[in-house]
Amino acid sequence: MDWIKSTLESTPEIALFVCLAIGFAVGRVKIWKISLGGVAGTLIVAIFLGMVADIELNDQVKQIAFALFIFTLGYISGPTFFASLNRKSLRYATFTGIEVVSVLAITAAAVLIMNLDVGTAAGLLAGGATESAAVGTATDAIGRLDLSDTEIATLQANVGTAYSISYICGLITIVLLSSQFFPLIRRVNLREEAAKLWAK
Secondary structure, rough: OOOHHHHHHHOOOOOOOOHHHHHHHHHHHHHHOOOHHHHHHHHHHHHHHHOOOOOOHHHHHHHHHHHHHHHHHHHHHHHHHOOOOOOOHHHHHHHHHHHHHHHHHHHHHHHHHHHHHHHHHHHHHHHHHOHHHHHHHHHHHHOOOOHHHHHHHHHHHHHHHHHHHHHHHHHHHHHHHHHHHHHHHOOHHHHHHHHHHHHH
């Protein structure tokens, strides 16, 4: 066990690819016909791996990975985003506004009630909204604060911790509500409705 820990700590690149490989495998496992996916699977594996070894990736690797994530997100959603800009898309904008206000209000309430620091608050907001891009933005913003290196490192670590917990809870909640509970309440068969929509 010690040699595994020392290997991961001395060569964090190995830890990175181990997390990706095992994480995507875990994400494909189905429980009650539901799979978490590669992102959540990788996150879960990374959490457990972080408990075993003290792994630190180079800051440039983090920045490049975040930039690739943002690029991929924009590249995939770009064409459909501009194609969907019409009058019918206004209702989606309304739902988006409701979500943004709700997430901000809940996070603000949590900060006031539990006296959370900015790192934990940012992680809670990003994870609760399952918005991974907010993690990189918050971490970068905290790094620019006029604080000591120790305080910045602590706050940035709190972002990751709060995000990891709230993201998994938020993802599971969204998946269960949208695929199981809401269709059951409304007595809707998702497969049949999807087939009808595809036929149109």
